[in-house]
Structures are given as structure tokens and as C-alpha cells.
Amino acid sequence: MPLMYALNFRAVFKYDGSQVMVAAKGQTFDDFKSQFGDDERAFAYIRLLTGDEMSKRAKFLMVTWVGTGVSPIKKAKMSTDKALVKEVLANFAVELTLESAHELDHEAFLQELVKAGGANYGTGVRE
Template identity: 40%
Template sequence: MATIVDKENVIQAYDAVRDVNTDITWAVFKYDNNYLVCGGVGNDFDEMKSHFTDDDRLFAYVCVEVGDSYAQHCSKFVLLTWFGPQVSVIQRARMSTDKGLLKEIVLIFSKELHIETIDQVTPEYLRKVVQEDMRAY
């Protein structure tokens, strides 16, 4: 059965992360049977990281602050993909199609990453990857 995106809740979470008037810095989009739903929003990285489990698959939209003493700080947005080691091959494969559905809503991001280990889910790692990508231009 095809995945159905809970567009209303996904849009609300996406908008909340992008809104400079909130302290929300991430949104997690998880599977509930054949539905892709907002699994949570917040500003605590450890809370977001708790969603990345061995038997789960998800997407996360994260605001990353970058800049240094010479440049003004700015926000960049990263779209993460995760599937734990216990996720079946079929479920992993379906994620590429489902990511396309999600990207119809989550339009603005500067970097897309597949997270392979839970150690990569840190503000420092994401900031480093975004800054390296910015230097490439």
C-alpha cells in the first residue's frame, strides 16, 4: 500500500522550524503504518536523537546555525534520512519514494543527508557538514 503523508501536520511542523519567532529547531517525520506523520518537534537535540532507533525509519528537518566571527550567523536547513539497522530492505527501499512525497512539502533545505550512525546526530556534526558544503561554492 502506498504511503500517505499527513500534509497538514507536516506543513505545520515545517513552518514551525522555519519560523524565526519560535524556538523550534527540528521536526521529525515518522511512519505510522502507511502514514508519514509528524513524530515530534522541539529544540533539544537529545530529544530529537531519541527518535533515531534501531528499528525505526524517519526523516528529520533541522535548523542549523552557521557562521563565524567574520560572518553573520545564519540559519541553514538540513533534511535527514534515517533507517535503523533492524529496518527491512523493503521498508528502506520505500523511503526513496516517500522522500519524494515529503519533498513536495519540505521545499527549502541547503543540505540533504543520510544518517548512517547515531553519532552523526549532533549539532556539531551537522554544522560541520553544512559549513563544508558552503565552502565548496
Template identity: 35%
Template sequence: MADVSDPIIRETYDEVRDDRSDVSWMILQYENDRSDKLILYAKGPGGLSQLAEHLSEDQAAFAYCRVNVSNDELSVRTKFIFITWIGSEVKIMRKAKLSVHVSDVKKILQAYAIEITAHEKSDFNEPEILNKLRRAGGANYDRGSHNY
């Protein structure tokens, strides 16, 4: 079981969800290699590319990101993404624990439109992810200009 009891995790989650906040993403990582305790590793403004800059190949982490999705200039919706990051150099035991701990993390970071598991920074392809969000978003009134 992952320890996600630090109150700053819930506070930052609420901050990311708040449209008035500049903080649009957060990253949780393990306190150390042997720990099951997750801590707030980073948070900030910007989009997926800024979030990805804070991830490393030897890191296992969970992230949460707010993005604005639009089909046209009149239709802008806020959507959230839950991300499991498993860097290519993460040890086998940590990978195994990560797959079990994801359910504990989702009890805190619970509202999201899509879930992504990323292993490389190239997995943070913003146009592709925005397309997934549009498809998950329900009504699409602008089918002609987007590749679905």
C-alpha cells in the same frame, strides 16, 4: 507514493522555518509498518542531539532541522537539514519504500542546505554536520580557524 497530506506536516514545517519559533526540528514517521502514510511523530526545541534522542533502531523516518551556523561572532546564518533516518533494524521492504518516498517528502520539506542519510545516532555528529553546512553556505571569511 507516500501520503504526506496531513496539514499538520506543512504547519510544523513552517514552524521549524520560523526563526521566532522555539520548534527547531520535526520528525515524520510511518503511521504503522504497512502504511505509506507519514505522520508527525515528534517536534521540539534544541538541536540535532535532541532530535536524535527521538529516533530508534527499528524506525524509518524523515526529519527536518533548523541550525544556526557561524564562522565568527558577527556572521550567524540559519540553515536547514533534511534527514533520512534508516535505523539498523528497519526491514528490507521499508528501506526500499523509503528510497522511493523521499521525493514525496521533499515536496513538502523542500528548502534545505544539506541532506543527510543516517543509520546510527553517531551519524548525528554535530561538529561534522556544522562543517558541511559551512562549506555548503558559500562565503567563508574565517578559513584559518576551521578544518575544511
């Protein structure tokens, strides 16, 4: 099954003191990946196009990033803040919690969205 996709939109939210603020927005996955460090906590909202040769669908993914160098107290605070962020970013098909750079994988994100999307009615014809 061919996957047609594009990274159309992404936004990254990071901590400025105790407040969660918009830290970056854009369109490329490399820029997106560069936003996450081992000592950082962040939330991300990503719009990807998935589908087959018959139809394309925009799907949203929410990422919670907790780097491996984040203290246990700051990790614990993430759960409360995550609930508030999810009130604002309420429309997403998949939610992931990641902690290392190798988990920031475009293909893995697409596969998660395809799994969450249900049936796929492609013709089997590849472009």
C-alpha cells in the same frame, strides 16, 4: 574559525502505518537524538544557525533515517516516500542519510552546513 550556532528548530516525521506523520518537534539536540531507533524509519528537518563573528545564517538540513534493523522492503519504500517529503520540505542546504546513532552528531551537522555554505569572511577574531 569559530562556529556560532544554536539548534532553533527541528521536526521529526515517522511512519504511522503507511503514512508519514509528524512525530516530534522541539528545540534541543538531545531530544532530537532520542527520536531514532534501530528498527525505525524517519525523516527530520533541522534549522541550525551557522556563521562567524561577522554574520549568522540560518541553514536547514534534511535527514533520512533508516535504522539498521529496518527490513529491506521497508528500506526500498523509503525512496518513494522521500521524494514526497522533499516536495514539502524543499528548502534545505544539506541532505544526509543516516543509519546509526553515532552519526547523529551536532558538530558533524554544522560542518556539513559550513561546507555547503561556501565562502566564510570572518575577521579571525574569536569571542
